[in-house]
Amino acid sequence: MGIEIKNITKSFGNTLALDNVNISINEKQIYGLLGNNGAGKTTLLNIITNRLYPDSGNVLIDGEAISDNDRALGKVFMVGEKNLYPETMRVKKAFEVTKLFYPNFDIQYANELARRFELDTRKKITALSTGYASIFRIILALSVNTPYLLLDEPVLGLDAQHRDMFYKFLIEKYSENPCTILISTHLIQEAANLINHVLIIKNGCIIRDMPCDELLECGYTVSGPAALVDSYISGLKVLSVNSLGGLKTACIHGKAEPSSVPPELEIGSMGLQDYFISLMNEEVSK
Amino acid sequence: MNTMNIRPAFIYKFRETIKIIVIFLGIMAAILTGVIYLVSLNLGNDNAVSGSLSAFMTVTANMLFVVGIATIREDIRLMMQNGIGRRTVFTVELLLILSASLILAVAGDVFIAIGHTVTADWQGFFITDLYQLLYANEGNYKMSFVQHFESIAFAFSIYVCATLAGILISLIFYRLNKIGTIVLAIGAPLFFFVVLPITLNRTGVGYYLKPLLVAIFEFIHSSPWAFMLCSLLTSIIIGIFSWLLMRRAPVKPAK
Numbered sequence: 001m002g003i004e005i006k007n008i009t010k011s012f013g014n015t016l017a018l019d020n021v022n023i024s025i026n027e028k029q030i031y032g033l034l035g036n037n038g039a040g041k042t043t044l045l046n047i048i049t050n051r052l053y054p055d056s057g058n059v060l061i062d063g064e065a066i067s068d069n070d071r072a073l074g075k076v077f078m079v080g081e082k083n084l085y086p087e088t089m090r091v092k093k094a095f096e097v098t099k100l101f102y103p104n105f106d107i108q109y110a111n112e113l114a115r116r117f118e119l120d121t122r123k124k125i126t127a128l129s130t131g132y133a134s135i136f137r138i139i140l141a142l143s144v145n146t147p148y149l150l151l152d153e154p155v156l157g158l159d160a161q162h163r164d165m166f167y168k169f170l171i172e173k174y175s176e177n178p179c180t181i182l183i184s185t186h187l188i189q190e191a192a193n194l195i196n197h198v199l200i201i202k203n204g205c206i207i208r209d210m211p212c213d214e215l216l217e218c219g220y221t222v223s224g225p226a227a228l229v230d231s232y233i234s235g236l237k238v239l240s241v242n243s244l245g246g247l248k249t250a251c252i253h254g255k256a257e258p259s260s261v262p263p264e265l266e267i268g269s270m271g272l273q274d275y276f277i278s279l280m281n282e283e284v285s286k
Numbered sequence: 287m288n289t290m291n292i293r294p295a296f297i298y299k300f301r302e303t304i305k306i307i308v309i310f311l312g313i314m315a316a317i318l319t320g321v322i323y324l325v326s327l328n329l330g331n332d333n334a335v336s337g338s339l340s341a342f343m344t345v346t347a348n349m350l351f352v353v354g355i356a357t358i359r360e361d362i363r364l365m366m367q368n369g370i371g372r373r374t375v376f377t378v379e380l381l382l383i384l385s386a387s388l389i390l391a392v393a394g395d396v397f398i399a400i401g402h403t404v405t406a407d408w409q410g411f412f413i414t415d416l417y418q419l420l421y422a423n424e425g426n427y428k429m430s431f432v433q434h435f436e437s438i439a440f441a442f443s444i445y446v447c448a449t450l451a452g453i454l455i456s457l458i459f460y461r462l463n464k465i466g467t468i469v470l471a472i473g474a475p476l477f478f479f480v481v482l483p484i485t486l487n488r489t490g491v492g493y494y495l496k497p498l499l500v501a502i503f504e505f506i507h508s509s510p511w512a513f514m515l516c517s518l519l520t521s522i523i524i525g526i527f528s529w530l531l532m533r534r535a536p537v538k539p540a541k
């Protein structure tokens with residue numbers, strides 16, 4: 001059970017957006033879909049929800065093909081960067097309509113969240129500011145109670161306080177009622193604590209697909225005087241190097257062997273964002 | 287194995303459509319009442335007044351055409367957002383077109399019947415509709431039971447065709463890119479109102495086409511059922527093209 005993405009390829013004109021993507025998304029885990037702008041994240045999410053058709057390949061949800069399959073599509077709820085509700089619809093009506101399509105949608109909880117986020121449910125959706133439009137979509141996602149939740153840039157335009165509230169509500173919801181969540185975000189640092197499986201996409205290819213812990217064990221940082229760092233990293237697989245004054249920090253692929261590290265150098269673990277940036281830099285330098 | 291989730295989609299769409307129908311019928315009732323009232327003020331001693339009211343069917347067809355244009359994209363977006371596939375969206379659209387057309391066709395006939403009853407004694411004032419104008423005996427617009435049935439079926443066929451035409455046009459523009467949209471928006475009127483008439487006149491093609499067009503119009507005018515047959519065939523063709531456009535349409539947010 002879960003979402004199976006098999007051999008998905010998608011082009012837009014001459015641009016190859018997804019190149020033979022294969023992913024298995026397991027149940028009740030939080031996935032982070034990370035990638036630079038134009039990497040193919042939104043295209044992938046749109047294909048999973050049948051909003052776009054791939055050129056080849058298929059997507060299965062709990063073993064069923066999604067194409068025009070309401071039973072499979074009804075198990076997924078995706079909130080994208082843009083609104084798909086009618087322009088004249090009010091927030092309150094949108095909650096009611098969503099309840100009609102998703103019987104497990106919790107209107108009471110949605111109204112409670114609207115109150116907590118100070119979202120005026122009498123407003124038309126199009127009259128909402130960028131931040132409140134994101135809040136509206138977030139509330140739908142948190143209240144819909146589907147087995148699979150896809151969030152494409154959920155915190156777009158949100159201030160720090162509301163982002164913090166969102167992460168707390170999401171964790172709360174996940175703890176009470178675990179479901180599969182796939183978050184695509186550029187705010188990696190903030191989402192890092194939520195994510196337990198990482199998918200990194202670059203130029204339409206999945207270049208990393210592994211549990212977050214394992215991924216972070218794939219590398220470490222070493223910092224200290226530049227000359228010592230240079231001497232230490234020679235011969236190692238360096239993901240990235242940053243210099244500041246006479247100090248240098250290098251991200252190294254592989255596991256640190258403390259015995260081989262000079263005492264003047266400091267070894268640290270890599271954060272998800274560090275790893276991501278290093279990986280992107282490494283790919284650029286290739 | 288049936289994987290279509292028609293019920294919620296139909297309920298949503300039915301509620302929205304009923305709202306439109308109620309508002310429209312309210313406006314039409316107000317217009318009918320207003321016209322009857324104003325005409326009654328000008329009745330002579332012999333109840334004679336000159337005039338007619340005969341626009342219900344054409345106004346309704348125009349309204350449905352616009353509704354078809356305006357709602358299909360919204361429906362695709364909303365339903366795809368809520369886990370409903372394109373096939374179900376299209377099926378629900380068809381079911382609603384048939385339901386709305388039937389309701390409006392019956393309502394139109396009831397309007398005409400009420401208008402006839404109220405103005406039965408008036409001389410020279412007629413409340414009619416397209417069916418009567420085309421197929422009733424001139425000057426005698428009182429309809430038999432069979433003619434009422436025919437009138438409803440006639441209106442129904444026009445309404446279905448008009449709504450589907452609106453949907454098709456909306457889908458064509460939905461599927462086109464920006465340049466295609468501009469080209470079609472300028473090119474279509476230019477072709478139909480400038481290029482085609484000039485070509486038909488100058489090249490003599492019109493001379494050869496004329497008998498064919500006359501034959502088609504004569505066939506349509508020969509019987510309401512002939513008209514309905516043409517409407518049905520047109521609706522089927524438009525419906526097939528609409529489905530082909532919608533089948534793999536990417537779901538794009540409103541601009």
